[in-house]
Amino acid sequence: MKRLLAIGSVLIMMLTGVATAQSDFVYGDALPDAPELAARGDYGVGVRTLTLTNPGQIDILNLSEANPTATYDRVLTVDVWYPAVIPDGVEQRTAYEGTIGRADQGTARPLLFAGRALRDAAPDAEGAAYPLVIVSHGYPGSRYMMTYLTENLASKGYVVVAIDHTESTYADVAAFGSTLLNRSLDQIFLIDEMARLSSDSESFLNGLLDAENTALIGYSMGGYGALNVIGAGYGPVLGGFLGPVIGLRLAGAESYAADARVKAAVLFALWGGNLAAAGAPGVSIWQDAAFAGITVPTLWIIGSRDDVAYYDAVVNMFENSTNSDRTLLTYINALHNVAPNPPSLEAATFAEYESLSEPAWDSRRLNSINQHFITAFLGQHLQSDGDMAAYLDVAVESSNDGVYATNDAGAFTAAHTYWLGFQNRTAVGMELRRESP
Numbered sequence: 563m564k565r566l567l568a569i570g571s572v573l574i575m576m577l578t579g580v581a582t583a584q585s586d587f588v589y590g591d592a593l594p595d596a597p598e599l600a601a602r603g604d605y606g607v608g609v610r611t612l613t614l615t616n617p618g619q620i621d622i623l624n625l626s627e628a629n630p631t632a633t634y635d636r637v638l639t640v641d642v643w644y645p646a647v648i649p650d651g652v653e654q655r656t657a658y659e660g661t662i663g664r665a666d667q668g669t670a671r672p673l674l675f676a677g678r679a680l681r682d683a684a685p686d687a688e689g690a691a692y693p694l695v696i697v698s699h700g701y702p703g704s705r706y707m708m709t710y711l712t713e714n715l716a717s718k719g720y721v722v723v724a725i726d727h728t729e730s731t732y733a734d735v736a737a738f739g740s741t742l743l744n745r746s747l748d749q750i751f752l753i754d755e756m757a758r759l760s761s762d763s764e765s766f767l768n769g770l771l772d773a774e775n776t777a778l779i780g781y782s783m784g785g786y787g788a789l790n791v792i793g794a795g796y797g798p799v800l801g802g803f804l805g806p807v808i809g810l811r812l813a814g815a816e817s818y819a820a821d822a823r824v825k826a827a828v829l830f831a832l833w834g835g836n837l838a839a840a841g842a843p844g845v846s847i848w849q850d851a852a853f854a855g856i857t858v859p860t861l862w863i864i865g866s867r868d869d870v871a872y873y874d875a876v877v878n879m880f881e882n883s884t885n886s887d888r889t890l891l892t893y894i895n896a897l898h899n900v901a902p903n904p905p906s907l908e909a910a911t912f913a914e915y916e917s918l919s920e921p922a923w924d925s926r927r928l929n930s931i932n933q934h935f936i937t938a939f940l941g942q943h944l945q946s947d948g949d950m951a952a953y954l955d956v957a958v959e960s961s962n963d964g965v966y967a968t969n970d971a972g973a974f975t976a977a978h979t980y981w982l983g984f985q986n987r988t989a990v991g992m993e994l995r996r997e998s999p
Contacts, residue, residue: 588675588676588677588678589675589677589709589710589903589904589926589929590602590677590678590709590710590711590713590714590929590933591678592930592933593926593927593930595927595930595985595988596930596931596933596934597930597931597934597981597983597984597985597988597989598934598953598982598983598984599933599934599935599937599938599953599983600714600930600931600933600934600937602678602713602714602717602718603714603717603718603719604717604718605645605646605686605689605716605717605718605719606645606646606647606648606654606680606683606686606717607643607644607645607646607654607678607679607680607683607713607716607717608643608644608645608646608679608680608681608682608683608684608685608716609641609642609643609644609656609677609679609680609681609682609683609713609716610641610642610644610681610682610766611639611640611641611642612639612640612641612642613637613638613639613640614637614638614639614640614751614752614755615635615636615637615638616635616636616637616638616747616748616751617635617636618633618635619633619634619635619636619744619747620632620633620743620807621633621634622739622740622743622744622804622807623729623736623737623739623740625807636728636744636748637728638725638726638727638728638748638751638752639705639726640705640723640724640725640726640752641705641706641712641723641724642721642722642723642767643679643712643713643715643716643721643722643723643724644685644686644692644716644721644722644767644770644771645685645686645689645690645692645716645717645719645720645721646679646680646683646684646685646686646716647683647684647685647686648680648683652680653680654678654679654680655676655677655678655679655680656676656677656678656679656680656681657674657675657676657677658674658675658676658677658706658709659672659673659674660672660673660674660675660704660706660732661673661704661731661732661733662732662906662908662909662910662914663732663910663914664702664732664735665732665733665734665735666735666736669910669911669914670732670733673906673908675706675709675903675906677709677713678713679713679716685766685767685770687769687770689719690769690770690771691760691769691770691771691772692719692720692721692770692771692772693719693720693721693771693772693775693776693777693940693944693945694720694721694722694723694753694756694771694772694773694775694776694777695715695720695721695722695723695776695777695778695779695940695944696723696724696725696749696752696753696756696776696777696778696779697711697712697722697723697724697725697779697780697784698724698725698727698745698748698749698778698779698780698781698783698784698785698787698788699724699725699726699727699730699731699781699782699783699784700781700782700783700784700831700833700901700902701730701735701738701741701782701783701833702730702731702732702735703727703730703731703732703781703782703783703784703902704726704731704732704733705724705725705726705731706724706903707724707781707901707902707903708724708779708781708901708902708903709903710903710929710932710933711779711929711932711933711936712724714933714937715936715937715940718937718941719945720940720944721756721767721770721771723752723756725748725749725752727741727744727745727748727783727784728740728744729741729744730744730745730783739803739804741783742800742803742804742808743804743807743808745780745783745784745786745787745790746787746788746790746791746811747811748787749778749780749787749788749791750791750821753773753776753821753823753824756771756773756776757773757774757823760772760773773823774823775823775825775944776823776824776825777824777825777826777827777828777940777943777944778791778792778824778826778827778828779827779828779830779936780827780828780829780830780832781830781831781901781902782830782831782832782833782870782871782898782901783833784830785829785830785831785832785833786832786833786834786847788827788829788832789827789829789832789834789848789856789879790811791820791821791824791827792820792821792824792827792856792858792860793819793820793855793856793857793858794813794848794852794853794855794856794879794883795811795812795813795814795815795818795848795852795855796808796811796812796813796847796848796852797812797813797846797847797848797849797852798812798849799837799845799846799847800812800847813848813849813851813852813855820855820856820857820858824858825858825859825943825944826858826859826860826861826939826940826943826944827858827859827860827861828860828861828863828936828939828940829860829861829862829863830863830864830900830901831863831864831865831868831870831871831876831898831899831900831901832862832864832871832876832879833870833871834846834847834848834871835847835848835871835872835875835876835878835879836871836872836874836875846875848879850878850882851882853879853882853883853884854882854883854884854885855885856883856885856886857885857886857999858886858943859886859887859888859889859939859942859943860883860886860887860888860889861888861889861891861935861936861939862876862879862880862888862889862890862891863891863893863900863901863932863935864876864877864890864891864892864893864896864900865892865893865895865896865897865898865899865900865920866892866893866894866895866896867895867896867897867922868896868897868898868900869897869898870897870898871898873892877890880995880997881997884999885999886999887997887998887999888996888997889935889939889954889994889995889996889997890993890994890995890996890997891935891992891993891994892992892993892994892995893920893923893928893931893991893992894991894992894993895922895923895991896920896922896923896928897920897921897922899917899918899919899920899925900920900923900928900932901932902918902925903918903925903929904918904919904925904926904929905917905918905919905925906918923991931992934953934983935953935954937950938950938951938953938954938983939954942954952982953982953983954994954996955996956981956982956994956996957979957980957981958979958981959993959994959995960992960993961981961984961989961990961991961992961993961994962990962991963979964979964980964981964989965977965978965979965980966978966980966986966987967979967980981994
């Protein structure tokens with residue numbers, strides 16, 4: 563009987579097409595309950611891999627009394643997603659060759675997963691120069707940690723560059739000092755390199771992007787670096803830990819300043835506001851006054867039960883960013899993993915699976931909501947699309963309090979306070995808070 567039921571289930575899936583649809587689903591695809599702006603844009607998407615070298619960088623992992631000035635050429639691998647011309651009859655598909663497990667635990671191994679982009683496609687220059695978006699992963703992580711977002715944004719008219727931060731990826735994770743030192747430096751270097759390549763007649767990026775109109779998207783340690791790039795100088799606690807090598811990025815340093823090319827930042831589960839996990843409760847990478855140095859618009863995204871970045875610590879940073887037009891999106895009962903692609907079913911242990919999953923949220927659902935709000939945020943601030951502001955100016959702060967009210971003709975009534983872009987019964991479990999300078 564059980565065998566007959568199983569055969570029947572297979573036949574039903576074949577007849578309805580469910581099996582095919584499920585097997586073809588990739589991380590960036592919108593679910594049926596996705597909010598409006600999660601949908602892909604009108605551009606085809608190309609992707610290319612580049613290897614870039616930042617020469618003569620401080621080699622913090624090999625500094626010693628015998629070698630106090632150790633330097634190395636810091637090699638970074640990046641992927642670039644961009645608006646592309648897709649030939650007739652050619653499907654936008656690629657296989658991302660990522661990593662699962664961790665090198666420092668001896669478990670790192672290849673992970674292959676599908677994406678909707680065409681490898682090495684010709685750029686679509688018709689809408690150039692496009693805004694630039696730099697994506698910076700967590701510790702450890704990889705440049706493929708948020709492909710659902712990189713592809714989506716490229717389809718909406720952005721050149722998106724995701725970094726493999728050397729010594730901070732699943733494949734080469736090393737001591738934490740490298741991540742603390744290099745995050746903001748890598749991000750600034752990438753903006754420099756994209757500006758250079760956009761002026762290089764031999765590069766496929768020639769004329770394609772505008773580095774003077776850049777956004778940073780940082781998750782966890784990526785957000786830690788991004789905050790420093792946009793105007794929050796590090797505090798003395800970091801100077802005490804890293805010594806003079808971090809001096810140029812400290813608040814109050816004569817040469818420290820926000821990078822004026824960055825016009826907006828998305829800060830996912832930003833680490834560094836409370837070092838309780840390191841045994842120093844209440845101590846922060848930043849002093850509260852540093853956040854006043856941020857003047858560009860910011861979108862902060864955090865889980866209310868984040869036990870890595872700490873929700874209260876992130877709220878404190880948000881509240882002290884008094885000179886920024888800022889938005890705080892909270893996923894109620896989410897932990898720290900509100901940004902990555904869903905965890906792979908190839909995870910060999912619970913720890914591997916749990917490091918990317920959210921027990922109270924479906925990861926694909928989180929991804930689609932992120933696509934929605936980041937589309938609105940960047941559309942408003944990098945593409946000057948005034949219509950996008952309405953998606954962030956919600957009528958009620960708690961999505962659970964929204965009222966979906968229509969008349970007999972289906973038009974919204976005066977009682978309607980539901981979050982714009984969300985279908986009825988889908989805007990639940992979130993809070994959206996707005997603050998102005």
